[in-house]
Amino acid sequence: MENRPRGWHDLQGPTPITVYERTYRHDGTTAKVTATRDDTRPEPYVWTCTCGASRSFPTEHDVFPTAWRHTHRTRFDRLRSWATRLFTAR
Template sequence: MLTQLWVGTYHGAHDGERVVVTTTRDDTQPLPYGLTCTCGLSQRHTDPVRLDRVAWRHTHPTLWDRWMLKIRQMRRPA
């Protein structure tokens, strides 16, 4: 039985680095839809639409996401 039915990739950048997110479906897992990023992020979801939104936003952060990252970096103690 074939368990991985589809694979998708998202190319983009975050934190100044080029990244690639790979999305897969594995019917043997309780949460069948997963994503893995070259930065080390790995998540699983029950809904393919949610997975696509998370993968897209991870590789294409919004202006708000970039501002929040800058604020967190400025608050870090040296």
């Protein structure tokens, strides 16, 4: 994952498994998102969050943008989440 954005910390050197990590504020708490490249998997690029969410990809191009979107929700994402909570509570 050579094209990692600024702020992602390289936790290991060039091995079959490469890990990058970044800490964010997520739903009012601190969350850690880890982006990993594991050459032994069919979809080698994956990110996981300490909240339990994760996604895997065949190429590295969507790893960092989707991890960013997971931790930095747009206004539409927040509105949709609010509406879901409002209407499922009734």
